[in-house]
Amino acid sequence: MDFSLSNEQRSWQMQARKFAQEEIKPIALDLDEAPDAHGTFNWDIVEKGSKLGFRTLAVPKEYGGEGTDYVTQALVMAELARGDSAISKTFSQNWKWSHLIAQACNPEQKERFLRPFVADHRFLLGKGITEPTAGSDNRMPPSDAPKAGLKLRAERQGDDWILNGEKCFIANAPVGKLFFIDARTDPNAPLRQGTTMFLVPRDTPGFRIGKVFNKSGWRFYRNGEMIFENARVPHANVVGHVNNSDMKTQAAGDRTGGDIFGDLELAANALGVCDDACESAMKHAKTATQGGKPLFDQQLVQLKINKMHMWTEALRSLVMRVAWEHDHKVHSANAGLAMNLSTDVIQEVTELNLEIHVGAGGNALRHAEKLVRDGFIWSHLAGDTVQRLKVAARLAKMAAH
Ligand SMILES: Cc1cc2nc3c(=O)[nH]c(=O)nc-3n(C[C@H](O)[C@H](O)[C@H](O)COP(=O)(O)OP(=O)(O)OC[C@H]3O[C@@H](n4cnc5c(N)ncnc54)[C@H](O)[C@@H]3O)c2cc1C
Secondary structure (H helix, E strand, O other): OOOOOOHHHHHHHHHHHHHHHHHHHHHHHHHHOOOOOOOOOOHHHHHHHHHOOOOOOOOOHHHOOOOOOHHHHHHHHHHHHHHOHHHHHHHHHHHHHHHHHHHHOOHHHHHHHHHHHHHOOOOOEEEEOOEOOEOHHHOOOOOOOOOOOOOOEEEEEOOEEEEEEEEEEEEOOOOOOEEEEEEEOOOOOOHHHHEEEEEEEOOOOOEEEEEEOOOOOOOOOOEEEEEEEEEEEEHHHEEOOOOOOOHHHHHOOOOOHHHHHHHHHHHHHHHHHHHHHHHHHHHHHHHOEEOOEEHHHOHHHHHHHHHHHHHHHHHHHHHHHHHHHHHOOOOOOHHHHHHHHHHHHHHHHHHHHHHHHOOOOHHHHHHHHHHHHHHHHHHHHOOOHHHHHHHHHHHHHHHHO
8 A cells, every 4th residue: 555645646735735724714713603504604715616626626537527536535625624624525525426426327417417517616516315304214224114214205297206305404405506315206115225316406496495504513514404395307317217226235335436435525524623633732732831831841731732643643544545445446344434433533632622722712712612513513424323333234244255
């Protein structure tokens, strides 16, 4: 395994670092503290980042994207997250679904949706699976009882499908222009056999966005409700086959591009937050004083900083290994393990950073508090019991072979 970077990978990394320092950092704290969920978003930063290629990093070159490898994507994600974790995620959410378009869509759909996506700096993507009564059910066994899992219904009417139901917590919903939507096309079949994936543009008749969720962390990242009231979607927007959503492969323990990428994505994003925390802890410990000498001279502070670096470097090694494995098509459970590790590491490292900053006051303390709130999002996304059970199931499956 060779972790040395090519000139191209290094150049993307440096460009993302510069963008995070010069463009993201100066606005991140204020956006984070905007009192309502609508004031935390900023199109300007999305457009600026998009012009540098950060929105289309994962789109194949033949469709006008940057066509970068996974190592580059991990590097860029981590660097952007050093500026703001949620802004990094807003960009990488598009890479996740670009991977899905590249893998699951037919050539006509790629032409129809990827080209406009690439051309428009304000074009964001999302995927709606979760519903008010169905979250974990959609993602892990035992979900194959016909009544378990998502309920949003799609019924065929001539050349169209009519969608009725609701999704919630959907990332980029309030700002996205195109969504993958999982809908039940056979309500009597278990989830894996009765679900179909549709491409639903924002201006679809009968489709609208409901409320925007006001979160304590990742404030920039938009999560919203989706309401479908006789929404009319053409049959040409079915992704893959009817009753054959990509959930089937996920349930079988095989991984789709979007799914694999999701694990790497969260781990790489957490790495950027940890780098940010390590940097600011060291800066504060060297400048603040206690008992007439720098905070850093206190052994307890040194031990805390040592622990922060130890965990961060361990996470970096696993993130880069997973990215390398994806690029070389090596199959392992490491992506899931990295995702779970990232939850433990980000929460430990940001909390230690906050402890070091407790007496700091001002922007330094606001920033340390923000990192802790952002880190808690991993409990919902990457470190919950469901994710850990999924990884355990994968380990068991691999051990059986
Ligand atoms: C920031 C953010 C972004 C999101 N983005 C999207 C998105 O873009 N698209 C989308 O579709 N969804 C999205 N979600 C929703 C997310 O996928 C769901 O919140 C998640 O699937 C959990 O579902 P739930 O909230 O209904 O919790 P529940 O399913 O009700 O689970 C509640 C708790 O019970 C635990 N639990 C459940 N089953 C088991 C079990 N068998 N054994 C042990 N423990 C169990 C879970 O781990 C969890 O701790 C997002 C959520 C967040 C927070």
